[in-house]
Amino acid sequence: MTALLVAAGALVGAPLRLLVTRWAGRGGGDPARGTLAVNVAGSGALGVLLGTAAAPAWVLALVGTGLCGALTTFSTFGADVVRLAEARALARALAYAVATVVLGLGAAAVGYLLAPG
Template structure:
């Protein structure tokens, strides 16, 4: 059953990642990987929220592993960092790494705090 929940979450997260990336790139244009940045930060927020609540193994598998695992993308992030660096945009490459790490960890912390605050209501 857990495998099916992970697959179901991934079946929603992966297309949402693609659609979000395309929508963000259509708005801001190419040149900087804002789409990947957006999904990684959003996924970190959701995962922080899930981690802050007592959840069943099923919810954790569905949302935490399946949905967030498919929504966020470390491999694309790594590829884009290398692409920027190879394109002689080394400053942007480093800025992308730093901004992604700070924003993603910050979003996870915000999700955790929100989750716990809601739990206390």
């Protein structure tokens, strides 16, 4: 049953990540903005979920592992940093890496602290 809940959450998270990344990259924009957005949003949502003391196991599987796991993406983040470094945009690559880590951890912490319960 848990695997089905994770899969159901991923059915929402993965397409949502694709849509946000495409939206961020429209008109020649940098798709890394979309990756940053989904990683920060997913970190915040997971922080809220984990900070909610009464969250049942099935919600953790559906939303935490499934939706947030498919929405956020470490592999694309890594590929974006490499792509920027290969383009000799080293300052942007470093700023993006630092921003992703700091904002992601910050969003998770704020979500956790603001969670009910």
